[in-house]
Amino acid sequence: MGRVVLVTGVSRHLGGRFCEVLSDCPEVDRVVGVDVVPPPHPIGDATFVRADIRNPVIARVIAQEDVDTVAHLNVIATPLSAGGRVTMKEINVIGTMQLLAACQRAPGLARLVVKSSAAVYGSSHRDPAMFTEDQGPRVVPRAGFGKDSVEVEGYVRGFSRRRPDVAVSVLRFANIIGPRISTPMTDYFTMPVLPTVLGFDARLQLVHEDDALQALLAAVLRDEGAGLVNVAGDGVLSLSQAARLAGRPTLPVPAPAGGWVGQVVRRSRLADFSPDQMQFLAHGRGLDTTRMREVLGFEPRYTTREAFTDFLAARRGVQPTLLPTLVHAAARAERWAGGDR
Structure with a gap:
């Protein structure tokens, strides 16, 4: 008998596409998609x-549909699309707590797959060249999506202790990119000019959206849990290399200007920036993917560079310029940081 898989967050791009992938999989009998909106x-x-x-009713859905596998993809990285930071945190943290409480009460549950993020490692000048799964962040994320991801993983660890009979896999994805998905990273590289942090050239490691879906499928089809697994394409790009490939000019701004520039970008709705996003654009992050191959048994089709160029091929177009606005914001922040208020 095949699996019965419940997928959360199906109204978002990745969740919807994952339902399609599961529907075409012969090892899966039924797929149940859950979200607050169609x-x-x-x-x-x-x-x-x-x-x-976020509502205990999810426990009834799991029981009524005889779900044996839960794929939790509804951890959101974009405050604007979620309706604000408060709503985003409720969905990510409170929603995960309620979902895991429902899973704990489901005797027929055999597998739990959670889409997490490499944001749990944070981003700082003290980071190793490549993070392995057993390494913690040098600077713990204190806000935003990174903090939410840390809390989500903490609740998953607690669930795993209470239900050792459930095979648990937590996939820490590098920034997902591709021709159809929209994320803060894809929005950033479609801006007419790219704000960067003066004196830094971040290391970027990416994963193609198709590879992300296949990695999730590999976790769902496992009989045993894979535990924590980094998922990323091979190789890295520096931010300056990526900007040249995208054909976008850069606007280096002093670190104190990052907050001002980020506010301009968010208010213009060009990209859903957050303070931790600017930190990432300064330092970047690298992931060791040994466990991805040896434990999960997954080999990405796209390298980091190939994933980025595939994204570029689908996203080239003309954007309205906000260069004067960004320059003004950067200059104003620099004067403020220097005491000229």
Whole structure:
């Protein structure tokens, strides 16, 4: 008998596409897609159930549908799309708590797959060249998506202790990029000019959206849990290399100007920037993917560079220029940092 998989966050791009992938998989009998709003895109043969994972009703859905595998993809990185930072945290943290409480009460549950993020490692000048799964952050994320991801993983560890019979896999994805997905990183590289942090050239490691879906599928089809697994394409790009490939000019700004520039970008809705995003653009991050190959048994199709060029091929276009606005914001912040208020 094949798996019955419940997928959270199916109204978002990755969740919807994952339902399509599961629908085409012969090892999966049924797919149940859950979200608070109906998906605006196809979800394959999945049955859509309108439910909020922040509500205990999710336990009834798991029981009624005889779910044996839960794929939790509803951890959101974009405050604007979630309706603000408060709502984003509720969905990420409170939603995960309620979902795991429902999973704990489900005797037929055999597998739990959680989409996490390399943001749990933070980003600082003290970071190693490559993070392995057993290394912690040198500077713990204190806000935003990174902090949410740390809390989500903490709740998953607690669940794993209470339900050792459930095979748990937590995939820490590098920044996902591709021709169709929209993330803070894809929004950043479609801006007319790219703000960068003066004196820094971040290391970027990316994963193609198709590879992200196949990695999730590999975790769902495992009989045993993979534990913590970094998922990323081979190789790295520096931010300056990526900007040249994208054909975008850069605007180096002093570190104190990052907050001002980020506010301008968010208010213009060009990109859903957060303070930790500017920190990442200064230092970047590298991931060791040994466990991805040896434990998860997954080999990415795209390297970091190939994933980025595939994204560029689909996203080239003309954007309205905000260069004067960004320059003004950077100059104002620099004067403020120097005491000229």
